[in-house]
Amino acid sequence: MRLSELGELGLLAALERRGLVRHIENDAAQLPGGLVVTQDALVEGVHFRHEWTSWRDLGYKAAAVNLSDLAASGAEPEALLVTLAARGETRVEEVLELYAGLCEPGVPIVGGDTSGGAVTSVTVTALGRATRVPGRAGARPGDYLVVTGPLGGSAAGYHCLRVGSEHPLAEAHRRPPLRLAEGRRLAERAHAMLDLSDGLALDAGRLAARSGCRLVIDLELVPLAEGLNEAAALVGRSIWELAAGFGEDYELLAAVPEPMFTVIGRCERGSGAELHLDGERLDLAGWEHFP
Amino acid sequence: MRLSELGELGLLAALERRGLVRHIENDAAQLPGGLVVTQDALVEGVHFRHEWTSWRDLGYKAAAVNLSDLAASGAEPEALLVTLAARGETRVEEVLELYAGLCEPGVPIVGGDTSGGAVTSVTVTALGRATRVPGRAGARPGDYLVVTGPLGGSAAGYHCLRVGSEHPLAEAHRRPPLRLAEGRRLAERAHAMLDLSDGLALDAGRLAARSGCRLVIDLELVPLAEGLNEAAALVGRSIWELAAGFGEDYELLAAVPEPMFTVIGRCERGSGAELHLDGERLDLAGWEHFP
Numbered sequence: 054m055r056l057s058e059l060g061e062l063g064l065l066a067a068l069e070r071r072g073l074v075r076h077i078e079n080d081a082a083q084l085p086g087g088l089v090v091t092q093d094a095l096v097e098g099v100h101f102r103h104e105w106t107s108w109r110d111l112g113y114k115a116a117a118v119n120l121s122d123l124a125a126s127g128a129e130p131e132a133l134l135v136t137l138a139a140r141g142e143t144r145v146e147e148v149l150e151l152y153a154g155l156c157e158p159g160v161p162i163v164g165g166d167t168s169g170g171a172v173t174s175v176t177v178t179a180l181g182r183a184t185r186v187p188g189r190a191g192a193r194p195g196d197y198l199v200v201t202g203p204l205g206g207s208a209a210g211y212h213c214l215r216v217g218s219e220h221p222l223a224e225a226h227r228r229p230p231l232r233l234a235e236g237r238r239l240a241e242r243a244h245a246m247l248d249l250s251d252g253l254a255l256d257a258g259r260l261a262a263r264s265g266c267r268l269v270i271d272l273e274l275v276p277l278a279e280g281l282n283e284a285a286a287l288v289g290r291s292i293w294e295l296a297a298g299f300g301e302d303y304e305l306l307a308a309v310p311e312p313m314f315t316v317i318g319r320c321e322r323g324s325g326a327e328l329h330l331d332g333e334r335l336d337l338a339g340w341e342h343f344p
Numbered sequence: 345m346r347l348s349e350l351g352e353l354g355l356l357a358a359l360e361r362r363g364l365v366r367h368i369e370n371d372a373a374q375l376p377g378g379l380v381v382t383q384d385a386l387v388e389g390v391h392f393r394h395e396w397t398s399w400r401d402l403g404y405k406a407a408a409v410n411l412s413d414l415a416a417s418g419a420e421p422e423a424l425l426v427t428l429a430a431r432g433e434t435r436v437e438e439v440l441e442l443y444a445g446l447c448e449p450g451v452p453i454v455g456g457d458t459s460g461g462a463v464t465s466v467t468v469t470a471l472g473r474a475t476r477v478p479g480r481a482g483a484r485p486g487d488y489l490v491v492t493g494p495l496g497g498s499a500a501g502y503h504c505l506r507v508g509s510e511h512p513l514a515e516a517h518r519r520p521p522l523r524l525a526e527g528r529r530l531a532e533r534a535h536a537m538l539d540l541s542d543g544l545a546l547d548a549g550r551l552a553a554r555s556g557c558r559l560v561i562d563l564e565l566v567p568l569a570e571g572l573n574e575a576a577a578l579v580g581r582s583i584w585e586l587a588a589g590f591g592e593d594y595e596l597l598a599a600v601p602e603p604m605f606t607v608i609g610r611c612e613r614g615s616g617a618e619l620h621l622d623g624e625r626l627d628l629a630g631w632e633h634f635p
Contacts, residue, residue: 075454
């Protein structure tokens with residue numbers, strides 16, 4: 054079987070079954086001393102294209118997607134490590150811009166590696182400390198399901214860039230939000246939490262599966278990115294596909310015992326995640342890592 | 345200017361000057377709580393070729409080169425994070441073999457990421473704890489310069505593989521040693537220490553530059569990998585080029601106040617690193633990261 058057939062989740066499950074990795078499906082690993090650590094890569098041609106993304110934005114996003122995993126763990130960031138692979142003909146000024154973007158969130162880069170490579174890739178490790186990590190397995194019937202901000206902007210921006218349109222939402226795709234303070238606040242109370250990297254439909258399904266309960270989301274309650282209707286029309290896609298079926302919004306999704314931020318659904322007995330719109334169930338896919 | 349003109353050391357210096365990274369030239373970063381963390385990548389076409397390297401060996405080496413940085417910091421390893429980028433058509437069995445190799449040194453993989461990509465790359469973060477990290481800046485006149493094992497095997501193995509010969513030293517290129525116990529023992533006493541990843545000539549120069557002293561190495565004292573003479577003849581290169589000008593031996597080089605392991609030289613007042621052979625000075629280059 055090929056990676057493209059098995060998919061990322063299938064691969065992680067196979068690795069776990071064989072005891073080759075531990076808890077790799079979580080946003081971040083926990084180590085003694087309250088240490089929380091995560092690692093994510095942005096690869097040219099898969100996660101970004103140089104035509105659409107400035108080096109500075111690439112750096113910012115590489116830091117932000119890792120800090121988002123720390124946010125989902127309720128952690129305070131301490132340091133980044135950065136490994137860059139790039140072509141030898143890359144201009145030094147571009148690489149300095151990349152690191153300037155990586156530094157924008159204000160977390161020091163204390164190590165890493167640089168290497169030649171046929172494509173640009175930026176792998177970041179983010180380290181932080183947390184007093185309480187909610188994890189993904191604790192959601193229980195009766196919990197409120199909440200998000201920290203509007204969805205769909207990154208998907209709309211991506212599709213606009215694909216059709217060559219510099220819509221204002223392109224910025225939402227290039228510059229995901231940092232929800233570190235929100236993450237620490239949620240971590241005090243949340244029974245389960247993750248960041249929305251692969252789409253609400255897929256990520257809610259993960260939370261449901263790990264927690265052994267059912268999540269019911271009312272799409273009418275989901276906050277939408279400003280200008281999403283207009284952008285959806287421009288690219289010929291439904292707002293729900295953009296807001297729940299794509300990912301990269303990097304808002305936090307949490308199961309909490311009382312309402313906080315924006316309530317979009319509830320946790321019930323059962324299994325699976327359901328998206329409801331006008332009383333009907335909607336089926337949406339998510340981001341696939343080995344296309 | 346292009347990366348290939350500036351080189352890795354020039355890039356790191358430029359990043360440090362602008363305050364974009366901190367102490368990235370060290371083997372590993374130090375964080376509160378005795379935490380030591382390092383990150384290194386193996387990129388297809390730069391650090392390895394699939395024709396010469398099995399997936400299992402690739403995994404082992406990706407773990408080993410990072411654990412070598414922990415060894416050079418005198419640290420006890422705690423965990424690895426692994427990010428794999430690979431083509432969608434990669435066979436799942438190959439990826440499982442890769443992770444089996446990554447697990448061979450016995451340090452648990454607790455997180456990471458997987459992604460599609462046009463070339464295979466494996467980025468590993470290794471975390472450990474150390475009570476005392478010698479660093480690179482403390483060597484002083486009068487110190488002995490010591491190494492933990494024989495040099496040249498990896499270089500010889502690499503050149504044999506390039507000419508299509510399955511010489512026994514190919515194994516030294518694929519399977520670098522783990523010097524964790526030696527690193528912890530040296531860290532108790534050493535004034536400065538690093539692992540030999542880029543060649544004795546280049547790495548000794550780094551130690552000398554950071555410590556503000558001169559290192560004089562007697563090549564006659566350098567322990568050589570078994571079969572190096574034969575392999576050198578086979579690939580038409582001098583044993584000194586292989587043992588001091590290539591790198592990837594991953595033995596530790598340390599400046600210590602009394603003899604330990606194998607003494608290969610001494611530390612004096614002055615600057616630079618000199619390799620002496622039969623009373624003559626030898627000039628050798630090292631590994632360049634943006635060829």
